[in-house]
Amino acid sequence: MEGKEQNRQEGIPLQFCKNKTKRRDKSFNVYIKTFGCQMNKYDSEILEGLLKTRGFTLTPHIEYADIALFNTCSVREHAERRVYGQVNMLSPQICSLGKSKRGDNYPNKRIIGVIGCMAQAHKEKIFDRLPQVDLVCGPQNLYNIPDYLEDIAKNNKRILAVDRRERPVDRENFSFRNKRRYLTAYVTIMEGCNNFCSYCIVPFVRGREVSRPPSLIIKEIEVLIKKGAKEVTLLGQNVNSYGRDFNNGYNFIQLLKDIDKMHELRRLRFITSHPKDASDEMFIAMSKLPTVCESLHLPIQSGSDKILKSMNRKYTREDYLRKVDILRKLIPEVSLTTDIIVGFPNETDEDFAETIDIMKRVQFDTAYIFKYSPRPYTQAARLEDNVPKKVKEERHQELLRLQKNITLSNNKKLINRxxxxxxxxxxxxxxxxxxxxxxxxxxxxxxxxxxxxxxxxxxxxxxxxxxxxxxxxxx
Missing domain, CATH: 2.40.50.140 (Nucleic acid-binding proteins)
Known part of the structure; x- marks a missing residue:
């Protein structure tokens, strides 16, 4: 429930802070740690800007923080373990919060928040596992975090905010964006995903696909250019689906063409593309539009048709190879990167060999290789996780070694260029x-x-x- 509160007297008691040194500045010092994808980094920039406009002070040093926020990722179990570990190491008693900031009725302690996708996935269970946490807030509620923090500080509450809803109009006030430098910048063009790959939690924590109006995207890029941006990366869980919810024919390729007309912008990138939706028309646009860079992230996930079907990826290895062939004919110098999961349920040695084969055939410049871990709510979580941990690790290491050799070989081909x-x-x-x-x-x-x-x-x-x-x- 949105804004669900728990009085601390009924929950975990606040502890007095040993350090009661007062500073001249009475604003809260906020530390933000970001895990996961570029969209999380973008969200953290927005949040930092929102906090600054409300009088909070940002600090890169957690030891000086009155408030510590962890913007989290739930795509893989390993990312969640890192969050649990770092929050557990953070004592709520060690802080510099003065009584003047919380009022005389409440003892002093650091406020701790777990926000983002992990908060949306696990909700109140985070309070059970991390009793020192004060705020659990999902991605759709990010724009209300300054209010939540002030409420927690003033009224000694715990707040659970995991409702899915559209973000408020203020999300388009680009003055909220906080960046130390604007030379390169991310711009979100859509949120959510409709694909429901069987292993992926994203649709459950980010919601269904919602495209931002192109006029607002253009406006944001114009603001970034005025602040010095030379390169922009467009963000979306599946950028190829951009515009499908408009019902007016405007799509991702048209967006690329409109942004390319902004002559002050020198470079344009985008992530991520789903192979089933990466069209020949998109490859042609990449080859013809001057600002669009010769690089593409196209996650294959597995080289086995059996595993791809079980993953609900909706393409075959031959579909993928055909797209790569067309792309490289149009853009011979293109840099191609990918994601691969090893140890998916029922992955045999033969399935794994097909993944090795496709890596050798495609010669990716970079591959982000992960060991499968079941994610809550997903279809794959219902399958038996039957590839032994030792086998997952062996396959993981074998692919890492292979990719290192390919990457080094590709890089050496650029000598004298x-x-x-x-x-x-x-x-x-x-x-x-x-x-x-x-x-x-x-x-x-x-x-x-x-x-x-x-x-x-x-x-x-x-x-x-x-x-x-x-x-x-x-x-």
Whole structure:
């Protein structure tokens, strides 16, 4: 239930804070830790902006935080274990909260919140497992978090806010966005997913697909450009489904074309594409639109048709290979990345061998490889998790070794090539500049810091697993 409250006198008693040192600034210090995908990072930026407009102070140091918020991911069990571990290590008694901030009627303690997808998935069970937590808030209620925090601080409540509903109009006030630098930026174009892959919890925690109006997306990008953005990445659980809820024919390809007309924008990326919806028309648009970068994340998940069917992915390995072939004919230099799950229920050695085969055939630039873990609410959770942990680990390690070799080989093929690099930062010593190519390769090279924020030409002279090393070509 939205805004469900629990009086602390009936729940876990508040503990007095040992550190009662008062500061000149009476605002709450808020620390936010973000787990998971780029959409979570985007949500955290919005939340940071909302908190700042309400007078909260952000801190990167948890030891100075009066409020600690954990923006969580529930896609995999490992991500949830990390959250539980970090919250358990965080004592509610160690804080710098002064009585003036909570009122004289309540003892001092740090406020702890678990927000995001994990909160939506487990709801009040988080209070049972983490009794020190004050706030459990799902993604759809993110925009109310400043109100919840003030209510908790003032009235000594626990709040459970996991209703699914449309976000308020204020979500389109882009002044809420908090970024330390705007050179590269994420922009959410849609939320939710209708695909219901059998292993995936996303539709249950993010809801069904809802596309943002294109005018608001364009407006947000215009604001980002004015603040210095050169590159924008469009976000959605399945960007290829964008616009299907409009019923007016406007779709993702048209959105790409409209954004491409914004001449001040130099680069455009997008994630994630579902293979069943990645069309030839999209590949053609990628090849023709100047701002769209030559990189694509196209999750295969498995090379076995049997496993793909059990996953409810709605494509075959041959469907996938055909799309890759068309894409590479149109864009030979394209960088292709993917996701793979090993140890899905009933995955045999033969199924696993087919995944190895497709990795060798496609030669992905990067593969994010995960061991299967059952997720609540999903169809796959009803299946017996019958691949032994030892076998999952062996398969996981084998694919990691294979992908490292492929990645290194692909990177070495770029030696002596000239690439355009958007310079994003310098290393700590200031010896090297760091940027990314259009194919999303990290490139390091020596040059003056004045190049940060510019796109420069670099000749690649060496390659490693993690990055490319280059020489700046002075014009």
């Amino acid at each position: 000239k690439v355009g690099v958007l310079v994003e930062s310098a290393d700590e010593k200031g010896d090297y500049l760091i940027g990314r190519s259009r194919t999303d390769k990290v490139v390091i090279f020596k040059g003056p810091k004045e190049l940060i924020g510019k796109i420069v030409e670099v000749r690649i002279i060496d390659a490693s697993l993690a990055n490319l090393k280059g020489e700046w070509i002075r014009l």
